[in-house]
Amino acid sequence: xxxAVNTRLLLKDRLEGIGWFTFxxxxxxxxxxxxxxxxxxxxRPYSKDFIFxxxxxxxxxxxxxxxxxxxxxxxxxxxxxxxxKVNADLFISPDGYCSxxxxxxxxxxxxxxxxxxxxxxxPWLVRKYYRYFFPRFARxxxxxxxxxxxxxxxxxKTYNVPESLIDVVYNGAGAHFHPISESEKQRTKQxxxxxxxxxxxxxxLHPRKNLKNLFLAYELFRKSSPQEVKLLIAGAKKxxxxxxxxxxxxxxxxxxxxxxxxLSAHELNEAIxxxxxxxxxxxxxxFGIPILEAFHCGVPVITxxxxxxxxxxxxxxLLIDPFSPASIADAMNRxxxxxxxxAELIQKGNQRKTFFSWDxxxxxxxxxxEKCLPSETNQS
Numbered sequence: 131x132x133x134a135v136n137t138r139l140l141l142k143d144r145l146e147g148i149g150w151f152t153f154x155x156x157x158x159x160x161x162x163x164x165x166x167x168x169x170x171x172x173x174r175p176y177s178k179d180f181i182f183x184x185x186x187x188x189x190x191x192x193x194x195x196x197x198x199x200x201x202x203x204x205x206x207x208x209x210x211x212x213x214x215k216v217n218a219d220l221f222i223s224p225d226g227y228c229s230x231x232x233x234x235x236x237x238x239x240x241x242x243x244x245x246x247x248x249x250x251x252x253p254w255l256v257r258k259y260y261r262y263f264f265p266r267f268a269r270x271x272x273x274x275x276x277x278x279x280x281x282x283x284x285x286x287k288t289y290n291v292p293e294s295l296i297d298v299v300y301n302g303a304g305a306h307f308h309p310i311s312e313s314e315k316q317r318t319k320q321x322x323x324x325x326x327x328x329x330x331x332x333x334x335l336h337p338r339k340n341l342k343n344l345f346l347a348y349e350l351f352r353k354s355s356p357q358e359v360k361l362l363i364a365g366a367k368k369x370x371x372x373x374x375x376x377x378x379x380x381x382x383x384x385x386x387x388x389x390x391x392x393l394s395a396h397e398l399n400e401a402i403x404x405x406x407x408x409x410x411x412x413x414x415x416x417f418g419i420p421i422l423e424a425f426h427c428g429v430p431v432i433t434x435x436x437x438x439x440x441x442x443x444x445x446x447x448l449l450i451d452p453f454s455p456a457s458i459a460d461a462m463n464r465x466x467x468x469x470x471x472x473a474e475l476i477q478k479g480n481q482r483k484t485f486f487s488w489d490x491x492x493x494x495x496x497x498x499x500e501k502c503l504p505s506e507t508n509q510s
Contacts, residue, residue, distance in 0.1 A: 131503060134218040134234070136209075137170040137188075138195055139225055142177035143394075146334070147419055148241060151277075151491070152224040154302060157182045158492035159499075169216050173204060189216070198259035205229045220502055228267040235272040235502050239299075239495070240264070242281050242416025242438075244338055246288055251337040251369070265289050275299045275498045277417040278438040297498040301417045302488030306395045309428035310403035318404035322388060328360035329432075329462060330405035332398065332420040336369040338413045340434075340452050342377045345387070347411075347458030352383045354459070357466050361409075364401055366392045403427040407465045407472070410439070411452045418442050422486055425479035430472045432461040442486075446478035 135156060139149040160168050160182045170180065170188045173195045181188055191212050195204035210232040213221060218234050226240040245252055245260040252260070268274060268289040274296045276282050282296045310318070319325050329348070333339050341363075348361045367389075378384055393401055402408065408424035410433045418439050424431045431447035433439045440449055448464065451457040465472055 134169040136223040138173040140180045154488040155492045238271040239275045280438040281416040299494040303422040307426035315404040318400045323360040328362045330362045346455035350459035351462040425483035430475040446482040
């Protein structure tokens with residue numbers, strides 16, 4: 131069978147959430163299923179690191195799709211032509227975008243519908259594109275895969291898609307995430323925080339990541355705690371808003387908030403592994419990979435009690451109300467002052483992490499793909 135894949139988010143040294151999902155699943159699927167021919171469709175020059183096995187053929191089509199008008203051109207004009215050219219039997223889209231202009235069956239991975247619930251967090255044109263096209267993508271797809279039961283239920287309810295057409299595949303954490311030694315912790319603390327302990331946030335600096343309440347909570351924590359624990363922000367300022375800027379500028383302890391920017395995989399492992407806790411207090415997530423990364427690094431987790439985050443964290447994290455800075459601050463205080471709590475959470479996180487892996491993700495995604503292949507192919 132000829133399987134075409136949207137790989138436009140495989141960007142060397144710039145992988146983010148969906149990019150990592152694409153990388154980790156396709157690396158496993160293409161190597162495990164050499165009976166099929168895969169076409170990886172890029173929108174720009176690609177790295178050979180992403181051509182995982184001999185049954186992968188890369189192709190580049192334009193334009194580079196990073197804007198709603200260009201999304202439309204790429205998916206509705208360039209992509210259908212390429213699918214016809216390679217005679218594709220199936221199209222897989224790890225970022226959920228489909229083409230409405232092709233008859234080739236599609237498997238769309240829709241990670242979450244944050245834009246339906248927090249539309250004002252996105253630029254006007256991007257918001258309009260998502261809210262117009264994604265309901266149509268959901269109806270167009272032969273199957274939908276998603277990364278949590280929460281997201282499955284949300285897609286069913288929001289887009290009126292039957293549950294039977296949606297498969298939950300969950301996410302994993304990279305193999306490079308692991309606990310670090312005490313000497314590495316001290317060196318990392320010195321590198322990022324002048325030798326001080328610190329909480330860490332990981333992710334794009336997007337409004338729904340709830341930085342405004344994290345900053346307000348950190349202020350409350352510092353005012354009530356004698357311990358000089360810093361706050362390390364690991365992520366690019368892609369969606370830094372005037373509201374976040376206003377709250378940050380008015381912080382008394384803003385000099386103790388450290389912006390590390392985008393970190394390499396190795397640096398991120400060290401930064402998480404040396405932290406006092408992961409503070410992942412998002413307003414909305416389809417999964418929340420940093421929760422798993424913290425479990426693998428052996429650090430406690432503070433996360434939100436809404437959307438998918440309790441489903442991922444189980445009983446291995448302190449669950450807070452993300453809309454209450456006081457709730458977040460209380461969890462911070464508990465981590466640094468409550469004897470045995472951090473160790474208990476680390477132990478539970480070590481057990482919880484075994485429920486999720488990229489091997490399981492790839493296996494479950496392939497099961498979803500198989501449902502769209504001819505029966506004689508499934509039997510082979």
